[in-house]
Amino acid sequence: MKNDKKPKVAIFWHRRDLRLADNAGLYHALNSGLPVLPLFIFDRNILDKLTNRHDQRITFIYDQLIDLKKTLQQKGSDLLVRYGTPDAVWLQILEEYDVRAVYTNRDYERYAIERDDQIAAIMSQSSIPFYTFKDHxxxxxxxxxxxxxxxxxxxxxxxxxxxxxxxxxxxxxYPSEERLDRLCKASDLPFPTLAQMDFTHTNSAFPQKxxxxxxxxxxxxxxxxxxxxxxxxxxxxxxxxxxxxxxxxxxxxxxxxxxxxxxxxxxxxxxxxxxFPHVGEGKAFRSAYDLIGWRNNEEEFQLWCEGRTGYPLVDAGMHELNTTGYMHNRVRMVTASFLVKHLLIDWRWGEAYFAEKLLDYDFAANNGGWQWAAGSGTDAAPYFRIFNPAAQAQKFDAKGEYIKKWVPELNSLSYPSPIVDHKFARERCLKTYKEALNR
Incomplete structure (x- = not known):
């Protein structure tokens, strides 16, 4: 039996859609005939795995939510923001509100699907419909x-x-922004601070939208x-x-x-x-490539991470990534190819490092890009295509402007010699790949 003292609401759950305009799920929620309460959950299942408490992405999300909250308050509504695991947060919300329906936009990553299945099951126990929409x-x-x-x-x-x-x-x-008068009336809803979540606000300069x-x-x-x-x-x-x-x-x-x-x-x-959900489970799209005998030298991997390989374009890319959380796409291909083919380090190591550092990290694109570089993915570069970092630098940074910006120590005694000879690395890579793929 519903408690009439609780506010009757439909809840729109923001995830990968931190905007009010042209938002599919929000549009449908606003057409539900119920007052709509916007919600965002800082998900501990995700946040607790982040090793960097100064993660710029958390600052980005936080700032976007502040802007969202201000806009909603100007409309006489507010944004409900909670910190915790989604199941615990939703059980708490069901205690506080008479939730008649939940609306959200679909997310296609493995964890997101499992999370949504779990929340849909919780809603089902209370006969609350859980609607999802294509938006991303x-x-x-x-x-x-x-x-x-x-x-x-x-x-x-x-x-x-x-x-x-x-x-x-x-x-x-979707004309969602034109229907914000259908939001529920709310004000001064609590908003956890970054400090309460054990994160620090960074003074990052994010790209324009x-x-x-x-x-x-x-x-x-x-x-x-x-x-x-x-x-x-x-x-x-x-x-x-x-x-x-x-x-x-x-x-x-x-x-x-x-x-x-x-x-x-x-x-x-x-x-x-x-x-092909196996790519979301750490497996190569082309299963034969899981047989490659990776060297996985931890010292060489660390030099790659730090941009100290002795190959200027590779090092410039890694310095840019480590400093800004961004790397130019052409350079992403070169750095990825170098790790996998010159050093014969498992592409999953690089995939995980990019996942930790990239501001625009998206599992599907990151995984696809790394498997492309390794030759193991869809539409992949053939395994015998091995980028020559020096030739790539000459072709795409002929004046050395990009390299000089990110590797100012290039012509000094402190700049390292190449970690591996290109010709030797190429031949070693071809031999290793052939051995695996001809089994």
């Missing part, structure tokens, strides 16, 4: 299939099918040159949903074939994760 991608799971009705595992045919299907209907915004038309128009020409401001660095905003993928894809469709391609890659890797 344009096409999900099995929406784009081959002529044989199977998921694509090669990007180009997937992207062609994606473009053929992507009519204006799929890029249309807008992409200029000029940058998008010149993206094809400039995107491979790390010294140029040729990329949008919009990844962190897409990761946490502070911007809408639909609005960004609309602009890209009008402006830049290549920029839109990068957004299609996001969908591609998400559908790989959904349809």
């Amino acid at each position: 991608v344009i096409f999900e799971k099995r929406e784009i299939l081959s002529g044989q009705g199977t998921p694509y595992t090669v990007f180009t045919p997937y992207s062609n099918a994606w473009r053929a299907r992507c009519t204006d209907f799929y890029l249309k915004s 807008k992409v200029s038309p000029d940058l998008m128009a010149s993206y094809e020409e400039q995107r491979n040159y790390p010294a140029l401001q040729g990329t949008s660095q919009i990844g962190i905003h897409l990761r946490f949903g502070t911007i809408s993928i639909r609005s960004l894809a609309r602009k890209a469709k009008e402006t830049s074939f290549t920029y839109l391609n990068e957004l299609i890659w996001r969908d591609f890797y998400q559908q790989i994760l959904a349809n």
Whole structure:
């Protein structure tokens, strides 16, 4: 029996969608006929695993929530923010509110699916519907299939099918921001401090959430040159949903074939994760590559992490990552290839390091990128393609501007000699891969 003294609400649960505009789940919640209470949970199952208590991503989320709360308060509502494990938090909320429905947007990572199944079960025990919606991608799971009705595992045919299907209907915004008068009336809801969660606020400068038309128009020409401001660095905003993928894809469709391609890659890797869940369990997409005899030298791995390999482009990339939480995409490919193929260190080690450091860390894209570099993934670089870091530097940083910025010690006595000879490393890699793949 419902307690009439509790506020009757539908709850919209923010996760990877820290915005009010063009928010699919929020739109549906606001159309429910119930007053809507927005919620965010600082999830201890995630936060407790973070080793860096100065993690810039936590600051980013926190600042976005502060802005969200202020906007909601201007509308006569508020944001409910809790800290704990989702199951414990939801049981507490059910004690405090007469929850009639829960709305949220889907997340496709393994933990997120298990979490949502758990919360849906809790809601089911109280006969509370738990509604989820597509918001983080344009096409999900099995929406784009081959002529044989199977998921694509090669990007180009997937992207062609994606473009053929992507009519204006799929890029249309949800007018959620126009319906905020349907939020529940609330004020002064508690908001845990970062200190209460054992985190410290960092004075980080985060990328803007807008992409200029000029940058998008010149993206094809400039995107491979790390010294140029040729990329949008919009990844962190897409990761946490502070911007809408639909609005960004609309602009890209009008402006830049290549920029839109990068957004299609996001969908591609998400559908790989959904349809081939073994990649989310630490396994190679191509199982034969799990037989590779990795060297896994811990000292060499540490030198790679610290940007002390003696290969300037690799070291510049690692210094940029360690300092800013960002690394240019061309350089990500070079640093990843170097770790896996020059040093024969398991790609999972690099994947975990990037997961810890990248502001825009997204499991599906990070896993896809590392498996591409290792040759073990979908649409992967063939194992015999081994980047020469010196040649890559000459091609994409000919004047050395990027390298000089991030490796100022380059021409000093303190700069190390190369950790391994390129020709030797290439031959060793080819031999090791052939032995594994010819078993």
